[in-house]
Amino acid sequence: MISAAYSLLYSLGLTGLLSQGWTLTYWQQVVTDGNIWISLLYSLAIALSAMGISLTAALYLSLRHKAALQQKTTAYLLFLPLGIPAVVAAFFTYQMLAPSGLLSRVSYAWGLSESAAQFPSLVNDSLAIGIVITHIILAIPYFTVLFNNIYLSENVADLEQVSNNLGSTRRQTLRVIVIPLLLKRAMASIVMFLIFVMGSYEIPLLLGVSDPRMLSPLIADKMFRFDLTDKPEAHAMLLIYLLSVIAINLFVLKRTRLYAS
Amino acid sequence: MPRKNFHIVLVASVVIAVFPFVWLPLMSFFSDWNYPNILPGVLDVQQWKLFFSGQQDVRHSFLLSLAIATTTATLSTAVGFGLARTVSFGSRRKQGIFWSLLPVTISPVLFATILAFYFNVAGISGTVGGVMIAQLLIAIPFSIIYFTAFWTPRVMHMEQLAATLGSTPYQTFTQVVLPYARPFLLVCFFQTFIISWFEYGLTSVIGAGQVQTLTLKVYLYVQEASPSLAALAATLLILPPALLLWFNRQYVFKPLGV
Numbered sequence: 001m002i003s004a005a006y007s008l009l010y011s012l013g014l015t016g017l018l019s020q021g022w023t024l025t026y027w028q029q030v031v032t033d034g035n036i037w038i039s040l041l042y043s044l045a046i047a048l049s050a051m052g053i054s055l056t057a058a059l060y061l062s063l064r065h066k067a068a069l070q071q072k073t074t075a076y077l078l079f080l081p082l083g084i085p086a087v088v089a090a091f092f093t094y095q096m097l098a099p100s101g102l103l104s105r106v107s108y109a110w111g112l113s114e115s116a117a118q119f120p121s122l123v124n125d126s127l128a129i130g131i132v133i134t135h136i137i138l139a140i141p142y143f144t145v146l147f148n149n150i151y152l153s154e155n156v157a158d159l160e161q162v163s164n165n166l167g168s169t170r171r172q173t174l175r176v177i178v179i180p181l182l183l184k185r186a187m188a189s190i191v192m193f194l195i196f197v198m199g200s201y202e203i204p205l206l207l208g209v210s211d212p213r214m215l216s217p218l219i220a221d222k223m224f225r226f227d228l229t230d231k232p233e234a235h236a237m238l239l240i241y242l243l244s245v246i247a248i249n250l251f252v253l254k255r256t257r258l259y260a261s
Numbered sequence: 262m263p264r265k266n267f268h269i270v271l272v273a274s275v276v277i278a279v280f281p282f283v284w285l286p287l288m289s290f291f292s293d294w295n296y297p298n299i300l301p302g303v304l305d306v307q308q309w310k311l312f313f314s315g316q317q318d319v320r321h322s323f324l325l326s327l328a329i330a331t332t333t334a335t336l337s338t339a340v341g342f343g344l345a346r347t348v349s350f351g352s353r354r355k356q357g358i359f360w361s362l363l364p365v366t367i368s369p370v371l372f373a374t375i376l377a378f379y380f381n382v383a384g385i386s387g388t389v390g391g392v393m394i395a396q397l398l399i400a401i402p403f404s405i406i407y408f409t410a411f412w413t414p415r416v417m418h419m420e421q422l423a424a425t426l427g428s429t430p431y432q433t434f435t436q437v438v439l440p441y442a443r444p445f446l447l448v449c450f451f452q453t454f455i456i457s458w459f460e461y462g463l464t465s466v467i468g469a470g471q472v473q474t475l476t477l478k479v480y481l482y483v484q485e486a487s488p489s490l491a492a493l494a495a496t497l498l499i500l501p502p503a504l505l506l507w508f509n510r511q512y513v514f515k516p517l518g519v
Contacts, residue, residue, distance in 0.1 A: 003375045057274075065271050074271075076507060080278045083502030085459035087476045088495040091483055092281045095288065095492075100296050102284070108297040116296050141278065192366060199368025201462045202476075206483060216368045216462070223374050224466075238371060249362050253355070 004242055011236035018228055026232035035218065036237050040198075040244075042212040046128050047197035050135035051190065057136070058143030059179060062151060069148055079141045086138070090206035093134045097122035123207045130207035131214075135197050142193075143186070150185045191252045195245060215241055282499060288492035308493045319478060319490065323497050326458060326475040329389065333396045334454035338446055340397075341404020341453075348405055349412035358409060361402035369399065370462025380467055387471035395467040396460055400453040407452065411445045451509050455502055 009015040013023040030036055061069070061078070068074045084092070096102050104119035113119050123130035151157070156178055163173040183190070201216035208214060213221070219241065222234035288294075292305035311317040348357030364372060376395060377386065385391030416438065423433040439446075461476040468477070475498050482491035 003379060006378045007375060060270075061274060068271055074275065077275045078278050079506065080282060080503060083455075083506050084281055084499055085461070085476055087461050087479050088281075088285070088498050091479055091491055091495055092285060094483070095284070095488065102299070105297050105299045109299060137277065140274075195366050199366075199371065201368060201370040202480070206480070216370050220370050220374060220462075220466075234374075238374060241371060242367065242375075245367055246363065249359065249366055253359060253362070 004239065007235040007238050007242075011232050011239060013232060016228075016231060018231075027236050030233050030236040030240070033233075036240060038212050039215050039218045042128075043198040043214045046131055046135075046214065047194045049128075050132045050139060050197050051194055053132070054136050054139035054143055054193075055183070055190070057140045058147055059182065061140070061144045062147035062182075063174065063178065066148075066151075069144070079145060081137055081141045082145075084138065085202075086134075086200065087202040087206070089134045089138055090130075090203045093130050093137075094123050094206055097130055097133070124209055126209050126212065128204075128208065131200075131203050134203050134207060135200070139193060143189075146186050146189055147182050150182050154181060154185060156181060187255065188252050191248060195248055199241070199245075282503060285492050285499065286496045289489055289496050291489045291492070294488070305489075308489055312493065318473065319475070319494050319497065322473050322475045322478045322494065325389070325473070326498075327501075329393055329396065329474065330454045330457035333393055333400050333457040334450045337397055337400035337404045337453045338450045341401050341449065342408050342442070342446065344401070345405045345408030346412050349409050350417060354409075358406065361405040364399050364402045365406065368462065369460060370466060372399070373463040373466035377466055386467055387469035389472055392464050392468045392472045392474075395463050396457050399460075399463065400456050403456060404449055404453060407449050408445065411442060416441070447509065451505055454505070458498070458502065 006015065010019075011026050013019050013021055013026065069078070081089075094101065098104070099116040099119045099121070101123075103122075104113065104116055107113045107119060108115070122133075159177055159181070160173050163177055164170075168176070198214070199216050200214065201220065204214040204217050208217060219234055219237045222230045222237065287304075289308055290304035290306060291301050292303070292307065294301050308317070312320050348354055348361070351357065373395060376398070380386045380391050380395065383391075385394065419437055419441070420433050423437045424430075428437070459476065460474070461480070464472060464474050465477055465480075468474070473481070475494050478494040479491050479498065482488070482494060
């Protein structure tokens with residue numbers, strides 16, 4: 001927080017190369033301009049899409065393929081994406097999904113497209129398909145490990161057995177007991193993942209578009225571009241982001257067992 | 262779901278998970294990959310020859326990343342282990358966890374923009390030491406949060422029991438706590454190594470273009486439209502974590518019963 005004091009002073013015109021003294025102009029510009037809110041909503045939409053698909057896939061893998069996940073080699077292979085940095089994942093997605101990428105070439109070879117230009121735009125698109133896919137590939141193994149750990153530590157198999165003995169169908173047991181329990185226990189990690197995706201930088205940098213932009217590239221770009229008049233606004237945006245993260249962290253800590261000894 | 266589809270989904274998941282580890286190394290042998298060829302006519306070993314002979318920047322970046330990640334992981338594991346004890350057994354546990362959580366959850370590039378001014382004033386921007394200090398500011402809080410799960414009342418009772426039986430604090434630490442903490446320390450080292458090894462945003466801002474780690478090289482080669490060099494750097498980035506995951510599988514997969 002002490003570090004953020006400089007950002008606060010900068011955003012209020014009290015420091016910086018072009019500082020002209022106390023003013024709320026930069027904050028007014030940021031709040032009324034709308035860029036930060038569009039970026040915030042865009043980042044949230046991407047994070048929610050990636051999270052929804054990842055959680056569904058991870059729940060499916062951890063609940064339907066429990067036996068496979070007990071096999072050392074299969075588990076190792078499934079969890080390999082945990083060892084891929086974001087910048088490499090973005091590069092890989094680009095090589096797969098770009099108009100000149102592998103999928104486009106396969107589609108050409110199978111006669112589904114006649115040129116690279118005909119291949120649908122899956123990277124650097126405003127729908128952020130490439131960004132969402134990359135986050136999904138990175139998140140599924142993480143959530144699969146997490147759900148499996150919770151499944152074992154919370155003795156969910158015993159709960160399933162009791163539920164079946166009491167006459168529930170498998171679907172009812174999953175819907176009413178197993179899935180809510182796994183999601184509730186994983187809530188802190190799910191919210192952290194949401195913050196992580198919303199603040200991601202390398203992936204939108206390689207796979208995103210210039211408008212709309214996700215939060216980190218938007219703020220970093222304003223902060224480091226040559227136009228110094230943008231810097232106070234960038235610091236104001238940074239503080240809005242910081243306050244949002246603090247609020248979410250407080251929410252997570254109040255609602256989860258992280259504080260419990 | 263029919264049994265056949267059941268297996269198809271699993272096999273497809275494994276293929277998707279493994280494919281980057283096949284494709285990226287393969288791509289590092291591409292010299293020209295013209296559309297619409299699925300694979301180039303010849304595979305070129307030139308990039309790898311240059312890498313092994315040390316005539317390429319990638320080798321320097323690989324060694325630099327390795328040194329930074331190893332140092333960061335060692336220091337953050339050791340410091341985090343000690344600080345987590347203070348946080349866990351102190352009266353301000355909640356505050357300790359909250360302030361540790363903050364640097365871990367903030368976007369690294371934005372965290373770096375907050376720190377950049379202070380690093381400039383201290384004159385450590387653009388230096389390897391500066392990058393390491395910046396990475397420690399993320400890795401140590403991570404270790405603290407991680408080790409709060411270790412420093413439970415059970416460990417405190419073990420310490421008290423050892424003291425009651427006449428052990429000195431040093432003996433308790435080396436002969437009771439450390440052996441018990443060994444798996445935790447290994448996993449924390451592994452995870453903080455990965456945090457540092459994967460780091461891009463913080464390193465690009467605090468490193469100011471002077472500290473070229475492997476992640477920065479991947480981005481640089483993509484910008485330069487040198488996909489085979491980017492694939493070479495990417496291969497070097499993904500292989501060590503894959504190996505670490507394999508050798509640490511007993512700790513990572515143990516809770517899964519594997």
